[in-house]
Amino acid sequence: MxxxxxxxxxxxxxxxxxxxxxxxxxxxxxxxxxxxxxxxxxxxxxxxxxxxxxxxxxxxxMPVESDEDPITLGEGETPLLAIQVEGDAADLELLVKDEGQNPTGSFKDRGLGAAVTRAALEGATEFVAPSAGNAGAALAAYAARAGLPARLFIPEDTPDGVARRCEHYGATITRVDGLIDECGRLSAEYAEQTGAFNLSTLKEPYRIEGKKTMMLEIVEALDWEPPDAIVYPTGGGTGLIGSWKTLEELRELGLITRSTRMYSVQGTGCAPIVRAWERGTDHAEKWEDAETEAWGLRVPGALGDFLILDALRQSGGGAVAVPDAAMREGAARLGSAGIGASIEGGATLAGAGALRRSGALKAGERVVLFNTAHLLTY
Ligand SMILES: Cc1ncc(COP(=O)(O)O)c(C=O)c1O
Incomplete structure (x- = not known):
């Protein structure tokens, strides 16, 4: 039920x-x-x-009634891999949730799987969303699975391979001279004009519900003992908000008693959440001239900024910015542990190092990093 x-x-x-x-x-x-x-x-x-x-x-x-069938490609059930690294994070107990092992190669499959399921059950005839790449591929695949068309607005500089990945699943692509926020505006306009379901981040309630399952799997894999901390590569923040929501729900269900500190990592070239965290504000001001190689983190203004900041604060965590070079090095180190890490995944290892240096993470703590997408998605 x-x-x-x-x-x-x-x-x-x-x-x-x-x-x-x-x-x-x-x-x-x-x-x-x-x-x-x-x-x-x-x-x-x-x-x-x-x-x-x-x-x-x-x-x-999750958002299905007992007599409803979800649209699935077998997403989730990804491994939680222990790694050992040298350098600043060496004395942490590090675990990597390898979301690269999802059907389209990223954690976006969970969120869009849930959102497409709910929208299809409510009579959607078409989907639309903005994307930096991974969400687009996930939406395209789940829309295909639902037998419905998908339209994607993607930034002009998105690599051809990323667009081809979406087209493989039959989505129609419109390239936009602008960043993800402009793509978001055009998606909303398209939805208004055509009646397509807009599945933009946090413009509907169910992507969070899919992303929530990452933390459910983590806590279950750790025998219902939540980790000391997680380091999450934050763009729009659905995964972080979802992870916090999972912990609150598990607490209410009486399945856990202790909690987890949540840390956001962003790129120094686009760090609206980190800046707001440092200033102690409830909302994050838009970041002008956003620039980072980590497209998933190139989100100048997040609609759920207040929910992200609230989760960081309530959990006793924080936020840290790392340069692209450190993210790349982090990804290479995860590669050395056999993990096909995206730059966003690398950002979490770089972030853990920075948080250990600052003393926010303590020696011996169990810290979960998120490799949110596979290297090959790029
Ligand atoms: C690989 C990758 N990591 C992280 C993010 C940011 O995720 P969230 O929107 O949950 O903050 C994205 C979003 O596009 C992404 O593609």
Whole structure:
């Protein structure tokens, strides 16, 4: 059974579930709230452990009703790999959640798998989204699986290989002279004109629900002992917000007692969350002239900025910026451990080193890094 309601993450206003977008009142992201009090945590834990095949084994706290079938490509169930490194992070117990092993090579499969599932169940006939590459490929693949067309707006300088990946699954691509925020504006306009479902980050409530399963798998793999900290490469922030939401839900279900400190890592050339964190503000000002090789992190302004900052604060974590060269070196080091790491994955190792240097991470702590995409997706 899975029954949920939607509530605004900012003003708390309730929203209707049908074809939900953002809060009608303040236009901020909506969050799914399950009736956790009616669920038996211990029974769930047991049921989840007996199921295999995709992220939907956690379906009781995901957006499907018991008689609904999700659209799946077998996403999730990615390994949590222990690594040993030299340098600043050497005395940490490092684990890498290798999201490169998802169907289209990135963690975006979880979010878009959930969003496409819900939208298709609610009668979508077409999907649209902006993308820096990985989200586009994931949307294209899940739309294909649903038998529905997808339209993607991508920045002009997105490499041809990335666009071809989306086209492989049958998506229609429009290249845009601008960054991801301009692509987002055009996606919203397209949705308005055509009635296509807009699956932009946090413009609908369900991508978070898919991303949430990363942290569910991590905590389960660690025998229900959440790690001391996670270092998450933050763009729009759905994965970080989702991870925090998982911990809150597991606490409410009585499945965990301790928590995890959340750290955001961004590039020094586009670090709106880090700047806001350092200034102690609730919202992040838009970053002008954003520039980083890590396209996934080139998000000058995140709609869920206040939710990201709130998760960092509530969890006792923080935020750190690292230069592209350090991200590349981090990716190479993960490569030396046999992991096909994207530059964003490399950023998390670089971030862990910087956080260890500053004393935010302590010797011996168990820290989970996210390799959010496979090297080959680039
Ligand atoms: C590889 C990669 N890592 C990280 C991110 C940022 O993820 P989030 O939007 O969850 O902050 C993206 C987003 O495009 C990405 O493609």
């Amino acid at each position: 899975s029954t949920w309601r939607l509530e605004c993450g900012a003003c708390g206003e309730e929203a209707t579930r049908h074809k939900a977008t953002v809060c009608a009142h303040c236009h901020k992201p909506l969050l799914a709230r399950y009736d956790l009090a009616s669920l038996d945590g211990a029974a769930l834990k047991k049921a989840w452990s007996t199921r295999r095949g995709s992220m939907w084994r956690f379906r009781e706290i």
